[in-house]
Amino acid sequence: MSRSNPRVLSTLERAGGFASAQEVYQLMQREGQSIGLTTVYRSLQSLVNDKIVDVLRRDDGEAIYRLCGETHHHHLVCKSCGETVEIEGGAIEKWALNVGKEHGFREVGHTAEIFGLCSKC
């Protein structure tokens, strides 16, 4: 597994909000940076593995990436415009842990996303 190219992270920061791999690539192209699309994909993947960025899916299935805080959280995403709210999931953390333990599971983790239509859509 390769390390992330720092320019990719820098570009994602500059993009603000979510950006797809293709968008990060195009942005770097426009800025005159020389980089391959493959490296952009590899770097983003590496950043996801390191939990430095979050990855979600647009409605059309394209993966979108964004810097995220270190604290564990979940997302409330608008299905239409993609607006995203970070959620501190106190209740769900306990729920997942309890359910896991009730069934004798160890090393219990979870995923959760909430989606809907935001007030503007």
Add this chain to the structure above:
Amino acid sequence: MSRSNPRVLSTLERAGGFASAQEVYQLMQREGQSIGLTTVYRSLQSLVNDKIVDVLRRDDGEAIYRLCGETHHHHLVCKSCGETVEIEGGAIEKWALNVGKEHGFREVGHTAEIFGLCSKC
């Protein structure tokens, strides 16, 4: 926009839970039903438009469909052996709904999975 082929809906019902377009198509093939992949896609899309089925995305981006109103539940999955327990998610249902409403979202849905190591692993 075309209407949904009733055999597609019937197959999705029979599949139980989520199924991708490709999976529905393959299932129909195996059952000896003659249908085109295009029609499967069109029918599923039409069912989504009519809000008869929900559509989500797998981690790999593939769209998966399921009947709305089918008993909603979540899964507790063993990371090692794959054993799966179906969970009635009372607490999380309310949590997701509340969080969505607090932020002015409509048509709020959610996904949630719990994973860990089962007692045998």
Add this chain to the structure above:
DNA sequence: TATGGAAATGAAAATCATTTTCATTTGTGG
């Protein structure tokens, strides 16, 4: 029943994001 147009169908081609391959370049310790 015949007929004309609308809707449905599906095979094949086109799209498009993402992954894989693999040859080349770059970096680094010895």
Add this chain to the structure above:
DNA sequence: CCACAAATGAAAATGATTTTCATTTCCATA
């Protein structure tokens, strides 16, 4: 400088989904 590993990226492969478009099926009406 040399050897070797990691990084890079162009090109090809993959795979889901969409589009095209010619053909078939329906259906209302004469």
